[in-house]
Amino acid sequence: MGNPLENTKQLNVGIIGCGAIIAQYLSNFRRLDSVNLVAVADLDPARAQAVADSYEGVRAMQVEELLAADDVDLVLNLTIPAAHADVALKAIANGKSVYGEKPLAATSEEARQVLDAARAAGVVVGCAPDTVLGTGIQTARKAIDDGLIGTPISATATMATPGHERWHPNPDFYYQPGGGPLLDMGPYYVSALVTLLGPVVSVVGAASHTRNERTIGSGPREGQKVPVDIDSHVTGVLVHASGALSTLFMSFDAVKTKSPNLEIHGEKGSLVVPDPNHFDGEVQLFALGAEDWETLPVSAGYVDSGRGFGIADLAATPAGQEPRAGGGLAFHALEVMESVLESAKSGHSVSIKSTAQRPPAVPLTELATKVSA
Incomplete structure (x- = not known):
């Protein structure tokens, strides 16, 4: 290595x-x-x-x-x-x-x-x-690049939590412009989707707002109310330049989900991809004609990152x-997320003006480390 x-x-x-x-x-x-x-x-x-x-x-x-x-x-x-x-x-x-x-x-x-x-x-x-540089997303990317699922067709990205105010002592910014489930957690998912499937060319979105305030659940401000000035549940469909379609489900309203955080489907198989908010995790493959899911060996990414x-x-x-993890990818992800919210308000598909190349793959790498401070 x-x-x-x-x-x-x-x-x-x-x-x-x-x-x-x-x-x-x-x-x-x-x-x-x-x-x-x-x-x-x-x-x-x-x-x-x-x-x-x-x-x-x-x-x-x-x-x-x-x-x-x-x-x-x-x-x-x-x-x-x-x-x-x-x-x-x-x-x-x-x-x-x-x-x-x-x-x-x-x-x-x-x-x-x-x-x-x-x-x-x-x-x-x-x-x-x-997180996209860790062994989880990078092993999944290598599986796609190696043709294990054939041509990618679609993906689903799911994030559900009843809200960060339950644990964060100062959650105000999550519910102000620039926050919300999509802009807060969406960067992990959209960056992973672009890393796996390439840039996005258009989106369709829908969003909802269920509560006007949240109650802080921990810390010195426990019990205080926080106003909600953003949509707290967002769904969207991303059309990738490759033709693949990704479906987003980002919620600060839903309680829990049993769905995998990320799934990628291709003509020859499907992948369960680890939580893109984490750096590692198991990648599972169900190949066409197989009888069960197979856990793939760690094969790419920065180890223990x-x-x-x-x-x-x-x-x-x-x-x-x-x-x-550059500004170009971050800008593209931000435009995609903003456009999902814009589409949710207008009811129309929105074209993405920017693009971003899939970042170079990370080979399986054990980083040099130090012990100090």
């Missing part, structure tokens, strides 16, 4: 936004030779200081100080979706590359500004989800090439 990242240069990273998701990034940064965390910042200085105290060699800074810091090569943007574009544009203006949490921006218009600014400045834009591995992959991407 080769390691294409062995000779990757080290990338100095500064993080803006020290909320709940940062813990996963910190855990993985400790394992990645190519990622050197040097600074953190947050609107709440105490949160930034707590992170700096827990990670050797990291200093807490004000946001503007981090954006201007000479030793920061890339800004990891972990702010809320409404702030993604503003922080990214400021980082780019300071000559820094950017890797953001999903979505790339609250709107595709803002996301286009980010990509245009980065192109003009000669810096790189990456964006979560990097997690959030932040997309930054290591970005660091290894040759100059001038798009990272696998």
Whole structure:
């Protein structure tokens, strides 16, 4: 098993936004030779200081100080979706590359500004989800590329939860523009579908809004009400350039589903694909003429990966090439999701203006790791 990242240069990273998701990034940064965390910042200085105290060699800074810091090569943007574009544009203006949490921006218009600014400045834009680089999605992709299901015909993507307010102590942004089940969870599913089946050319959508407020279920704000300003249940059909059709079911209203998170159907077989919000998991194949499902061996992807591995992959991407978890894919996914919501309002099919190449496949790779901090 080769390691294409062995000779990757080290990338100095500064993080803006020290909320709940940062813990996963910190855990993985400790394992990645190519990622050197040097600074953190947050609107709440105490949160930034707590992170700096827990990670050797990291200093807490004000946001503007981090954006201007000479030793920061890339800004990891972990702010809320409404702030993604503003922080990214400021980082780019300071000559820094950017890797953001999903979505790339609250709107595709803002996301286009980010990509245009980065192109003009000669810096790189990456964006979560990097779950598509793990062994789950990549093993499924290899099965498709190897012809195990023949020509892909269709896919289903299913995500059902009664709402993040049940566990998240500050869920407000999930129910504001830029949030909702599609823009929050859809990036995992749409990015996986494009990785597996290629870009989307048109969509049809429908959506509903069942409650005007939600009740926070945990933390210091337990019992407080949160207004709902978005559609909380969204369905859509994506028409891929290949001719394959994908059906989306994204809900903050439904309680549970027994359906697989992702299924891919072809003329010679069907695949059950692991949850695209995870990096690994079993891929199952039911081949035409078979009597039962077969679990495929892990055959591609970054082994034992997690959030932040997309930054290591970005660091290894040759100059001038798009990272696998790059801004182009993130922009395409965002436009697809926005267009599903637009179609839901208009009742008409919406054509997708952007496109994105399927990112290069990830060979089965054990990343070099480190023990530090």
